[in-house]
Amino acid sequence: MTPAQIIQAIEGMEPAMQQAYLAQIKLVVGAATVADVERLINEEDENGLAALLSMGAMAAFLELVRNAYLAGAKLEIKAIAIPKDLGRFEFDARKPEPEQWLAAKAEEIRREADVNVREAIRAVMGSRRRVVIPPTVQPELQVEIGATPLTRSPRQAALDLVGRVSAQTGARSGGVVGLPGNYAQFVINAREQLLGGNPDEMRKYLQRIRRDRRFDGIVNRAIAAGKPVSRADVDKIAGRYAERLMKTYAEMLSKAETLESFGAGRDQVYEQLINQGLNRDWVTKTWRDRGDKKVRHTHSVMGGQEVQKDQPFQSPNGALLRYPGDSSLGAGWSERANCRCSAIYKIRRK
Template identity: 45%
Template sequence: MARRPTPRQRLDQLLDRFGGDIRAAFIESVHEIRDTARIAAIAGALEAGNVERALELIGLDPAAFRSLQRSLRTTFEETGVVVVRDIPALRDGQGVQLLLRFDPGNPAAARWVENRGARLVTAILDDQRTALRQALSDGLAAGRGPRSVALDIVGRINRATGKREGGIVGLTSGQYQTVANARQQLLSGDPAELRAYLGRQARDKRFDQAVIKAISDGKPVPADIVDRALSQYANRMLDLRGEMIGRTEATQAVGAAQREAFEQVIDTAKLDRDVVTQVWLATHDSRTREAHLEMDGQETGFDEPFTSPSGALLMFPGDMSLGAGPEDTIGCRCVVITRLGGREAAAA
């Protein structure tokens, strides 16, 4: 007979499942923007030198990220259901077992989902506009044709798959700069710059021979090969961003749902909050922050925050409500185990 997962294993399963779902929803949203962008109109605006109009025509809109917001909501609601379902039986004063259910319509629960989804999409769009405005300006300044610049932004059709690939849409402003720097290296014709490109881990190695030949000939890499190589490079950047968003948002949503689930159980069962405690558990591998490894095993009361060595306060992994910054939240893979009177009850 298969053994039931431990509380830690159950939480890790939820994070893996929903992290993948959120990642996929983000990528889907990016592709919707790319696929519906009006390339001819964007090129026309660029030809007229109107960068702001071109940016508008790309179609950056909160509605494009509805699948991402929906995935975040699903993560929160389904996690809450699992957590409450797996809490050990509780009884009232007459010894009757309490019926426990998670209510996603609870005002606090609904408010968290709405606020987090809105903040996430706003942050993505604000950074995206910065990256795309710079990319459009850089393309024009470099003398690239308007249509070529438009395709740099939204990606080019892969003839084999019929799908649009590459492009800056979906990348952070920092990632855009990484791609722009790679373009400069490939077009430089400078052997030192071309060798530096070959040191980029996210490059597509299928184009290495063209780069090696350019080094040997002392010439830039042909423009058509540069476009193809950077398309794949941007694809990999987008995958990395999707993975980071998936992990970060899943950690936040699972942690917030877990906490809200226990809030509802405490209220239903009329529990003394002093008997509810929580323990921070870090993931022990090379990717875990040193600060969070130091937090491993830290125990607090249910209403008390965890304290990072950085000084940041968090009610659960990924929590930003008390001011914790990216250094304590982005990509976090920690979990919290909650105990009722000494019994582990987090997704047990």
């Protein structure tokens, strides 16, 4: 199996996983009432909000993770020449090792999703404590910022969190539930830049890559007039920005989890072959990058790196990966996000 065939197989599974994640978010925010969210925000009950907005079982998403694992194993078996002296080989996904890997991965994904929800809650609740002061407010009046019109009411914060109902679809969109904490903060910061009325801050909003440029005219007119963007327009602009960040994150997450699961399935094939009698020392793996300008520098340096099956690949920054996308040895998003590399295994008799 060539690197191109591996990546083609992985990319074919990514859209379904992305849609499953977005569907789970829609399920979560659709089940929560704004009144309950508003009440919990008013009470500053972070734990109550985290329970109400939990990402739940994520069953559809995790089933696709399992499918990617099995697909990796299946395609690897087709690609390799199994030594005849091992006899007939059948991959068994019900053995303890695959079941343990999949269970641990499911727990990791659920845990990370719940951390993201809690961080998004904190970002929104924190925005209520940081009041944006328009440039027209005199410094001696800033002690009364609680009375300024730029405070976020519990109702507004609730809508920032779970989104506002779209007139076109009738569904909620533009909330930050489902975004990781730093992405949720990006949305909060963009909102504050537009509401504050500071021209320099509004210009910073116009530098945001994921913004919807169709709203730039509204922002530019506000800058020219020396006024903040209206609340109604900010809700539209920030909501659309959140939607785009959500799509970006869902794509990144689906790519990373598909890549890792597919690679784990391929790796487990060799573990089962070894348990059936294959000499462990005969199995090697080589890191292959795509060889284009999109490859991150560290992975370009790793291209061609060959190690024994049980040895990890090592990135120039010190990260260790058993195969591209692997997180089990502590590699973070800087090594995993949007990776398109592959590992090529070989059985070499010595």
